[in-house]
Amino acid sequence: MKPDFGATADDYRRHRAGFPDSLFDRLAGHGIGVAGQRVVDLGTGTGTLARGFARRGCRAIGIDPSEALLGQARELDAEAGVEVEYRVARAEDTGLAAGTADVVAAGQCWHWFDRPAAAREARRVLHPDGRMVIAHFDWIPLSGNVVRATEKLIEAHNPAWKLGGGSGIHPWWFRDLAEAGFRDIESFSYDVAVPYTPEAWRGRIRASAGVGATLPPEKVAAFDRELAALLAERFPGERLAVPHRVFAVFARSGQPR
Numbered sequence: 001m002k003p004d005f006g007a008t009a010d011d012y013r014r015h016r017a018g019f020p021d022s023l024f025d026r027l028a029g030h031g032i033g034v035a036g037q038r039v040v041d042l043g044t045g046t047g048t049l050a051r052g053f054a055r056r057g058c059r060a061i062g063i064d065p066s067e068a069l070l071g072q073a074r075e076l077d078a079e080a081g082v083e084v085e086y087r088v089a090r091a092e093d094t095g096l097a098a099g100t101a102d103v104v105a106a107g108q109c110w111h112w113f114d115r116p117a118a119a120r121e122a123r124r125v126l127h128p129d130g131r132m133v134i135a136h137f138d139w140i141p142l143s144g145n146v147v148r149a150t151e152k153l154i155e156a157h158n159p160a161w162k163l164g165g166g167s168g169i170h171p172w173w174f175r176d177l178a179e180a181g182f183r184d185i186e187s188f189s190y191d192v193a194v195p196y197t198p199e200a201w202r203g204r205i206r207a208s209a210g211v212g213a214t215l216p217p218e219k220v221a222a223f224d225r226e227l228a229a230l231l232a233e234r235f236p237g238e239r240l241a242v243p244h245r246v247f248a249v250f251a252r253s254g255q256p257r
Helices: 005-015 021-028 048-055 067-080 115-125 146-157 172-179 198-206 217-234
Strands: 038-042 059-064 085-088 101-107 126-139 183-196 240-252
Touching: 005 067, 005 198, 021 048, 021 126, 021 183, 021 240, 038 048, 038 115, 048 059, 048 067, 048 101, 059 067, 067 085, 101 115, 115 126, 115 172, 126 172, 146 198, 146 217, 146 240, 172 183, 172 240, 183 198, 198 217, 198 240
Parallel strands: 038 059, 038 101, 059 085, 101 126
Antiparallel strands: 126 240, 183 240
16 A cells, blocks of 8 residues: 555645644653754654654754645644745655754654665664654554544455554564664653544544545545544544554664764
8 A cells, every 4th residue: 555645635734633742742851852953854744743843942854755745734834933844855765964863753654664774764864873763643443432433444445454453552663773773772652532523533534544645536535424424323422532642662873972
């Protein structure tokens, strides 16, 4: 499956919940994303991580192959009153100078990369004691909850989508960093409930890899109608409390300077 998130850029901008402030607070406690650092955000999309770091005084550069998503990121930055430099490029070949970044980050996107190549590129871009962080903010399917019901509907409409049933913890990323030569690997995770209106949840799902980023428009519309009916029947009300898990794994690039 090769999703094109640019095809759903408007829903992506309006409905995909950004990382919570608590993630940046916790990372700062580990020396990641503190004021003055130069942060490169791979697969930045609409700039969720890059913008969060910029708000905290970092000099952020967002890398993404989709100009449509970067256009949305620039608009969101203007609304937030921050500046991020964006470049159309791939995580595996950023075009940035070697040894110039304090932090390389990847939020909600590591699984879409050629992971060994992206890890090598991250080490190349980082200075000798730079930091790498891979972060996720995943919905959590539980028996009978709105997430699991939604995932079942995605699977029915798009059998190629195989990303359901996750726990929000990504153990393979530890190996990716270790095999690329990173050291002092650590991680943390914690849970938060994200409030959505039914309409916003539908927009969030349209902006997912299994729906708007891979299905043609007529199939997206058919899926959305079924999701609206499912929500009205099984999860009525003005608000949905959707369980999410924040996960981050981080490491140093090499020997200290």
